[in-house]
Amino acid sequence: MHNVVIVGAGPAGLSAAIAAAAAGAPVLLIDNNPRLGGQYWRLASDAVGEQGGQHYDLATGLMLINAVKARKEITVLSGAQIWSATHKDGINTLRVIQNGVEKIINTANLVLCTGAYDRTLPFPGWDIPGVMTPGGLQSLLKGHGVLAGKRVVVAGSGPFLLPVAAGVIKAGGEVVELLEANKSNRWLLSPFVMLENIAKLKEAFYYIKTISQAKVRGRFSSAVVAAYKNSEGILESVDVAKISRNFKIKKVRNVKCDVAAVGWGFTADTSIAGALGCSQIVAKDGGVVVKTDENQQSSIAGIFVAGEITGIGGAELSMAEGVIAGISAAQFVGCKVEVLKAHRKRRAKKQRFADALIKSYPVKAGWITWLNEQTLICRCEEVSTQDLKQAISELGATDSRTAKLLTRCGMGLCQGRICGRSVVDLVASELNISPTDTDRISAANRPIISPIPLGVLAAGE
């Protein structure tokens, strides 16, 4: 029997690996981190020590990680970076670099669980050292035992801001501001779903307890709209604004801080799926995700997808999808196993919760008014708002792809992972049109999954 090949060892990938192995399939699990668990259960090295206080549900994570380690059918490739993925005649070819050596993996089946990263929005000063993503701040705490600074502003939108703020407090830092851009009562939009997923509410209250014990008061309808540096070039303060329902600035005050962790939910990392040719669609939140059927199969037979890359929904939905993807892949390689009704029911319940979250935490168009002409949009290629506007008004760009070619916006090392989504919105806003799905999907496509040194290629066969 052929291996089930799984990419990504977070909640979805671990669940898929265990489900496929339990069905009798040998599994190859490829992950780019040094340790299993993904971003959600990011674990520190033994020397750094377990950062237990930073995880809400570490027990579940350790259970999955230990199960993967214990099963002899599962082979793990950790610290392995996939830099190229191609699909031809039913075979997927992955080029993987581990410890500077390239491995080529050919497989008819694949389970992609490549996760997501923080969604960011540009604002004046967002490139100053000290401004970072909430996910970055949390990964430093969970994975390295390092608090990024003493006085921390946590801002943006979405429930993820709560564990990040609680993590800062547990690590001995001061949350000087906790700012949610949306209004406080948006949870009331989906009361039934909230009650159905009461465990998630308990998790929220767990963080809120830590936050309120530290006497931190979260503010709604508020956002970080500018950052300022000191004479050394390091973050010194941010402008905190009261904003309207549509994110237009109403009133601004300046707040001193060492770190500003600003994030707007998540963007799915569909790079590998996109490179293989899996169909992508635009989700309700405007993000690009991989299209999937009820068995978690993508538009390409034999390629299954699970977790955040099918739509942002959190660890529990990822696990539910991972189990189904693992079973489906095992079935694909010939195991006698089936997805049960109970699996689908569990997934549907978590999906309803994910949909409610997306409805509760929209990113409204008014963020564009926070920018000035000098504000950087593309951090890699140092392209400003003014450069983009010029490409439209002087050079006649009428879509984001042309604007990108003219300015190099989104063509740097990150390949538009950070700015791509915002550029589509900015160009459309400047032209006074709505972005098309084609605009959004093309901004998410990248031919090379990760830049690698040429020497590694030269050293390969």
Next chain:
Amino acid sequence: MSQSNLEFTFEGQKITAISGQSVGAALLAANQRILRKTRFNKNERGLFCGIGVCFDCLVVVDGVGNQRACLIEVKSGMKVQRQVGSDA
């Protein structure tokens, strides 16, 4: 609490770290926030995404440029420098 168990240098200055930490995390713990200066505007940059996505924390490690400080695990005796411009 864990103990620092290795040493490396940043811009020639001794920094202590714990094995398993990334270069970026160890530098932040030592309050070194500026990891590079950009190609065109020579602006300061530091850790941003923290998980290998944004390529903003590029440093030169033992003479090799374009290394993501957030991903590279710190090793004893490493010589790390700020990256100025596109490469070493």
